[in-house]
Amino acid sequence: MDGAAIIEFLAASIRIATPLLFGALGGLLSERAGTFAVGIEGMMLAGAFGGAVTTLLTTDVGAGLAVSAASGAAAGLIVAVATAKFRADHMVTGLALNIFVIGLTSFLLRGLFGGQPPVMQLPTLKSLPIPYLADVPGIGRVLFHQPVLTYAAFALTLAISVLLAKTQTGLMLRAVGENPEAAFTAGSNPVRVRMVAIVVGGALAGLGGAVLSLQEVGTFTDGMTNGRGFIALAAIIVGRWMPFPTLLGCLLFGGVTALELRVQGWDLPVSSYVIQMTPYLAALAVLAGIGRGARLPAAIGTAFARNRL
Amino acid sequence: MSEDGSVRVDEVDGGAVATATRHFVEALAGADWLRALLLASAAVALALGVTAVLIAISGKNPLVAYAALVRGAVGSIDRIAFALNKSTPYILGGVGVALCFRAKVINIGAEGQIAVGGIAASWVALSTAASSGASVIPAAIAAAALGGAGWAAFAATIRLTRGVHEVLCTLLLNFVGLLLVSEVLHGPMGEPGAGFPQSPLFKRQAWLPNLLAGTDLHIGILIAALAVVACHMLLWRTTFGFRLRLLGASPAAAAYAGVSFPRCAFAVMALAGGLAGVAGGIEVLGVHYRLIEGFSLGFGFNAVAVALLASINPMAVLPAGLFLGFLEAGALAMQREVGVPSSLVFVIEGLTMVFVLCAIGIGIRQQRV
Numbered sequence: 018m019d020g021a022a023i024i025e026f027l028a029a030s031i032r033i034a035t036p037l038l039f040g041a042l043g044g045l046l047s048e049r050a051g052t053f054a055v056g057i058e059g060m061m062l063a064g065a066f067g068g069a070v071t072t073l074l075t076t077d078v079g080a081g082l083a084v085s086a087a088s089g090a091a092a093g094l095i096v097a098v099a100t101a102k103f104r105a106d107h108m109v110t111g112l113a114l115n116i117f118v119i120g121l122t123s124f125l126l127r128g129l130f131g132g133q134p135p136v137m138q139l140p141t142l143k144s145l146p147i148p149y150l151a152d153v154p155g156i157g158r159v160l161f162h163q164p165v166l167t168y169a170a171f172a173l174t175l176a177i178s179v180l181l182a183k184t185q186t187g188l189m190l191r192a193v194g195e196n197p198e199a200a201f202t203a204g205s206n207p208v209r210v211r212m213v214a215i216v217v218g219g220a221l222a223g224l225g226g227a228v229l230s231l232q233e234v235g236t237f238t239d240g241m242t243n244g245r246g247f248i249a250l251a252a253i254i255v256g257r258w259m260p261f262p263t264l265l266g267c268l269l270f271g272g273v274t275a276l277e278l279r280v281q282g283w284d285l286p287v288s289s290y291v292i293q294m295t296p297y298l299a300a301l302a303v304l305a306g307i308g309r310g311a312r313l314p315a316a317i318g319t320a321f322a323r324n325r326l
Numbered sequence: 327m328s329e330d331g332s333v334r335v336d337e338v339d340g341g342a343v344a345t346a347t348r349h350f351v352e353a354l355a356g357a358d359w360l361r362a363l364l365l366a367s368a369a370v371a372l373a374l375g376v377t378a379v380l381i382a383i384s385g386k387n388p389l390v391a392y393a394a395l396v397r398g399a400v401g402s403i404d405r406i407a408f409a410l411n412k413s414t415p416y417i418l419g420g421v422g423v424a425l426c427f428r429a430k431v432i433n434i435g436a437e438g439q440i441a442v443g444g445i446a447a448s449w450v451a452l453s454t455a456a457s458s459g460a461s462v463i464p465a466a467i468a469a470a471a472l473g474g475a476g477w478a479a480f481a482a483t484i485r486l487t488r489g490v491h492e493v494l495c496t497l498l499l500n501f502v503g504l505l506l507v508s509e510v511l512h513g514p515m516g517e518p519g520a521g522f523p524q525s526p527l528f529k530r531q532a533w534l535p536n537l538l539a540g541t542d543l544h545i546g547i548l549i550a551a552l553a554v555v556a557c558h559m560l561l562w563r564t565t566f567g568f569r570l571r572l573l574g575a576s577p578a579a580a581a582y583a584g585v586s587f588p589r590c591a592f593a594v595m596a597l598a599g600g601l602a603g604v605a606g607g608i609e610v611l612g613v614h615y616r617l618i619e620g621f622s623l624g625f626g627f628n629a630v631a632v633a634l635l636a637s638i639n640p641m642a643v644l645p646a647g648l649f650l651g652f653l654e655a656g657a658l659a660m661q662r663e664v665g666v667p668s669s670l671v672f673v674i675e676g677l678t679m680v681f682v683l684c685a686i687g688i689g690i691r692q693q694r695v
Contacts, residue, residue, distance in 0.1 A: 099680050099683060099684050099687070100687075103683075103684035103687040104687035105680070105683035105686065105687040106683055106686070108432050109432065109630065109634065109679070109683055110679075110680060110683050112434060112627065112630060112679075113631075113634075113675075113676045113677075113679035113680045113683065114676065115627075116627050116631065116672050117673055117675075117676025117679075118676070119669070120669045120670060120671065120672025120673035120675070120676060121673050123667065123669035123672070124384070124667045124670050124673060125380075125384075127384075127667040127669075128380070128381075128383065128384030128666070128667060129383075129384065131385075132665045132667075239669075244498075244501050247497050247498065250494065254494075288509055288512055288513060290506075290509035290512060291505075291509055293505050294501070294502045294506075297498045297502050298498075298502060300494075300498055301484065301490070301494075301495065301498045301499070304488070304494060304495075306488075320687065
């Protein structure tokens with residue numbers, strides 16, 4: 018690759034990492050508060066659907082983004098009620114949500130439009146060069162020639178980092194994820210904190226879905242998230258449940274995918290299917306490499322019930 | 327559940343284990359058949375109620391749609407045969423998942439294991455000589471079991487040696503397994519000149535025998551029923567089954583009793599993978615008579631749904647799997663007749679799972695996944 022190709026590759030990596038980053042940040046909120054986020058995939062798909070259909074019907078991208086966040090939050094609410102209120106198993110509830118959303122979006126895509134999926138060719142969100150910064154050679158092209166949601170994802174990483182590390186709310190959220198009994202004794206309501214964390218996380222994951230449907234491809238197809246929610250989960254583990262390292266994890270997987278797309282044009286002696294496996298195998302390899310070093314929030318996966326204190 | 331009382335304490339000794347065992351038996355005593363059945367029915371009824379609203383939103387009459395669904399599921403011998411064939415992989419996959427969940431091993435890799443099992447069976451069916459006769463079928467099924475077990479063992483090895491959660495290992499390998507099918511179909515096993523990624527048609531002697539002349543019903547459903555009985559015996563009548571139940575009920579007590587989690591987890595995952603692999607083999611040998619791209623799509627999730635609906639009880643996997651198979655067969659007919667999209671099945675499935683999980687969570691059924 019020459020210089021221009023490398024710059025183009027790095028820019029593409031960041032663009033591809035954007036939906037992962039939204040999903041991972043949403044999952045990070047949920048997991049730091051003590052709930053496994055296996056349902057991110059479903060929340061992202063719900064957001065991709067809500068965003069695309071709303072934009073199709075109203076031709077207003079702003080409304081589409083709002084509805085995508087709301088759809089993701091609604092999907093999150095199902096998980097929140099089931100896991101926090103009804104103490105259902107986190108992992109399997111997340112999977113059940115994924116099945117539910119796959120079915121619901123596929124059903125509504127046909128049911129709402131008289132039996133056949135509508136033709137959807139939405140204008141994708143264009144890249145928005147930042148004045149002056151975009152003209153810096155090299156990094157200007159890589160960092161400051163991105164679409165608006167990509168900037169938003171980076172800003173969000175900073176915001177969540179500050180929220181978790183520097184605010185009272187963040188402390189409470191982390192306390193609930195580490196030791197809900199102690200947090201309860203100190204006066205917070207672990208069930209409510211967890212529910213809010215999952216629903217807000219769902220809204221973020223929903224926006225991640227909108228990145229796919231409104232910023233990347235401009236349409237919605239059945240099951241279009243195609244495992245990105247699970248890659249986002251892997252990025253959280255790679256980032257050890259911290260926002261900025263998670264961002265690096267997302268960039269890593271974005272980079273692998275960007276490379277995958279380019280390698281397909283290189284006429285290598287392996288087929289495109291083997292190349293398509295690389296993001297999943299890379300995630301697996303990275304997770305295996307980290308091994309047991311990763312430290313989970315102490316109370317993750319457990320249920321909190323007042324009467325058991 | 328009368329057989330719960332027969333947990334043998336004499337295999338292990340020590341006061342703590344005896345106490346743990348007693349608690350365990352008490353916990354399970356709350357999960358009698360009638361309650362489990364009532365709960366599953368209530369969850370399904372709730373889910374059907376919610377989906378009726380969805381059907382109404384899409385401008386169709388839910389009653390008309392459900393009537394078409396019932397006709398499509400049990401309306402004729404052909405439909406019943408179709409539904410039984412549909413149920414077969416769900417039962418085989420689901421019974422393995424149920425065993426894993428018993429030991430709190432969340433193996434959700436049935437999808438990939440089915441895919442790899444299908445590849446292995448197809449490879450045997452395609453590469454044996456025409457003169458080999460009917461022995462091709464057992465050989466292909468055995469290869470399918472090995473393929474599925476190997477794929478699961480790969481995930482289990484990463485889980486046990488590197489500590490990556492089995493949910494992520496198995497999920498990520500599902501995507502790889504599906505792509506592997508595409509890879510072999512575009513490479514060594516593809517049919518040259520076919521418009522669709524598929525293998526050549528298998529030789530006649532590799533086709534699973536029919537169970538009922540004049541229909542498509544193959545012997546797969548018998549294999550699935552046998553597997554269910556075998557897993558039931560394994561779980562409730564063997565030392566290994568006891569270890570699985572002990573691990574699920576109290577990992578601490580299991581460790582105290584000297585039960586090795588890595589060994590049990592590896593074995594139960596390989597076993598579940600083998601069963602899923604057989605499901606894949608049956609699907610290619612009995613339904614398609616060839617390997618087809620994406621033939622296993624959605625099977626893995628269905629296996630998890632079946633295991634949960636059966637409250638992770640092997641025997642109950644049989645009715646649960648049949649229910650899902652008939653539901654899906656009916657939904658396909660409903661889509662054709664009334665124009666209600668069959669993806670509604672996933673909505674019903676997902677909702678049912680959530681309801682069952684909530685009921686388990688608040689202890690309506692005294693048993694945790």
